[in-house]
Amino acid sequence: MPGIIPHRHCIVCGKAIEPDKTFCSDDCRAEMEKERKKQRNFTIIMFLILFGILFMLMFMPTH
């Protein structure tokens, strides 16, 4: 297909960018970093909750 230049889209805002880039700007990079940290914190919290439930089940008197 003629006229189509290989390109990617910024994974944060969707702007067309060069194929070797992931973000269109440092702002979008920072935004992604923020999101990733938030997601990591969420994963840690979920893990702690799960572990807490497991711990409670293990030490619950069942007999």
Ligand SMILES: [Zn+2]
């Ligand atoms: Zn962007």
